[in-house]
Amino acid sequence: MPTLPQPDGVRTIASRIVDAIRAQIANAVYPPGSRLPSSRALAADLGVSRATVTAAYEQLAAEGYLEVRQGARPQVPKGLKLDGLKLDGLSPNDLKPDGLKTERPVPPDTGAPPPRLSEFGRRLAGLPMQHLPGPDAPVIDFRYGELAASDFPTLTWKRAVDAAILCRPSRLRYGDPSGSPELRSALQAYLWRARGLRCDPDQIIVVNGSQQGLDLSVRLLLDPGExxxxxxxxxxAARDILTATGARLIPQMVDRExxxxxxxxxxxxxxVTPSHQFPLGSVMTISRRQDLLAWARACGATVIEDDYDGEYRFDVAPIPTLQTLDRARSVIYLGTVSKTLSPALRLGYLVVPRPLIQSFRAAKRLADRHTPALEQSALTELLASGAYERHVRRVRRRNGERRAALLAALRTRFGDGVxxxxxxxxxxxxAWLTRFPLEREAMIVSAARAAGVGVYPITPLYDPSALSGRPDSDRPDHPGLVIGYAGLDGREIAQGIERLGAALEILA
Structure with a gap:
């Protein structure tokens, strides 16, 4: 039977025989029209089983390198063109047991130009890549956007997934690009209860996380240069999506309103992120919300409202959404479960104005047909049963405790220096480190990492012109650290801030 692809570093004998014969055909050791040894003869020569050689021959036949007929030795097709097939580095001895290669031969660099990218591809190639935690990850990592695994409602989610698996349809087919009707109805009810947002289920588009929702929105609403x-x-990531689309960015400074x-x-x-501005955390005031909506009406613009963590409010009830004030239907609301359940689930949703429904449905269908149905069914069960809201209340309380631990640790360790x-x-x-100049931000991050603490600077989130030092720029005066705490417990938070403080003492 044909050989199956193997993980890196795991190469079967049959696949190594395939590589060697393929290279010998390409190098005209076996030219078109020539015959190879019988499977029995080659197996005896190599000291392997005949079934192994038969599997290699069948794989080569499937790729078009050999013609295999019952009772006849395999033959290289007479019409096989060797131009462009030549591979260096293999010889006839490569079929001997000691010479079987464990790696596929790499064709020599011919100097041909690389494939041409579109303008979109070239813009993407110029964007920085996010570096995921590796083997040298900090001992205590204050990376924002991560949650504690212990907060995930494992048993509740397992029961919901098990129930979804047992409710098998008569046929397995593609689903609605907008999301399952059941989930969209459950989301409609939840958004009204939790966020005061009124919409119809057909206005909801279920997406693979808020990132996909933002990407679809920008592609549908903006042409390059606009x-x-x-x-x-x-x-x-939002700025990167807009940059990749070719948008002309107009940064607007953020303050406490x-x-x-x-x-x-x-x-x-x-x-915009009006309910909790990322990263500074301010809430957009009602007057500015009204100004923004009036501006959108006046110039025919669309506002994307990213409500990425609107459920987490520790002093008062969650702030109503911008969409609830929108009478002209110019707001696209973007929500996610990445901050309530898990960023690994990749479940988010858009609420779009009615004139845009068909375009978003079509864009979602072309992107990936639909979001995975099993996860949709499980989330539907959590929403319909009330388990999701009970979970949100529970993790809001836990994160309130983590927040209090972080603020106490910062106050104790740094006093008025933060x-x-x-x-x-x-x-x-x-956390603004008021005893240090902005120019020392990178040094502070490096010193913290050397102490086993992961902290993340705020300057990469600013438009470069704001950091230019011009008199008219809103340039920060001090280093700022974006400190996430939802993935840590109180002990880790206290220990991490203590380590950070010790590292900064050396720099002071």
Whole structure:
């Protein structure tokens, strides 16, 4: 039977025979029309089983390198063209047991130009890649966007998945690109209860996390070169999506009342995080929300409202969404379970104005047909049973305790040497180290990592012009660290801040 692909470093005898024979055919050791040894003869020569050689011959026949007929030795097709097939580094002895290669031969570099990328591809190639934690990950990592595994409702989720598996349909088929009707109905009810958001189920598009929702929105609403408003500082992945699309970015500074909305220039789109600005944590005031919606009506723009962690409010009830004030239907609401259940689930949703429903359905279908049905069914069960909201209340309480532990540790270790922003909501804070100049931010991050602590600078989230030092720029004066705490317990938080403080003492 044909050989199966093997993991890196695991190569079967049959697959190594295939590699060697393929290279010998390409190098005209066996030219077109020539015959190879019988499977019995080659097996005896190599000291392997005949079944192994038969499997190699069948794989080569499937690839078109051999013609195999019952009772006849395999033959290289007479019409096989060797141009472009030549591989260096193999000889007839490579079929001997000691000479069987464990790696596929690599064709020599011919100097041919690389495949041409589109403008979109070239813009993507220029974007920085996010580095995931590796073997040298910090002992205590304050990376924002991560949750504690112990908070995940494992048993509840398992029961929901088991129930979904048992409810097998008569046929396995592709689902609705917008998401299952049951999930969309459950989301409609939840959004009304939890966020005061009114919509119909057909306005909801279920997506693979908020990242896909944002990507679809930007692709559908913007052409290359068109202007888009973003917050400054801003969620880096959102800025990358807009950059890859070719948008002309117009950064707007953020203060304690959210993004500044006075004198907004005309644009096609605005991306905002009004309920908990990322990363500074401010809440957009009602007057600025009204200004933003008036601006959108005046210039025919669409506002993307990213409500990435709106469920987490520790002083008062969660802030109502921007979409609830929208009378002109110019807001696309973007939600996710990445901050309530798990970022690994890749479940999010859009609420789109009615005129955009068909375009979003078509875009989602072309992107990936639909979001995985099993996860949709499990989330539907959690929403319908009330288990999701009970879970949110539970983790909100736990994260409130983590938040209190972090604030106490920062206050104890740094005193008036730190100023904290964004602590009223969400799952991270910004700690401004007021005893250090901004220029020492990279040194601080490196010193913390050497002490086994992962902290993340705020400057990469700013538009570069804001860091230029111009007199008219809103340049931060001190280093800022975006500190996430939802993935740690109280002991780890206290220990991590103590290590950070000790590392900074050396730099002071």
């Amino acid at each position: 202007p888009a408003i973003i917050e400054n500082p801003c969620y880096a 959210g993004m500044r909305t006075e004198r907004l220039p005309p644009a096609r789109l605005a991306y 100023r904290v922003d964004g602590a009223e909501a969400g799952l991270h804070v910004v």
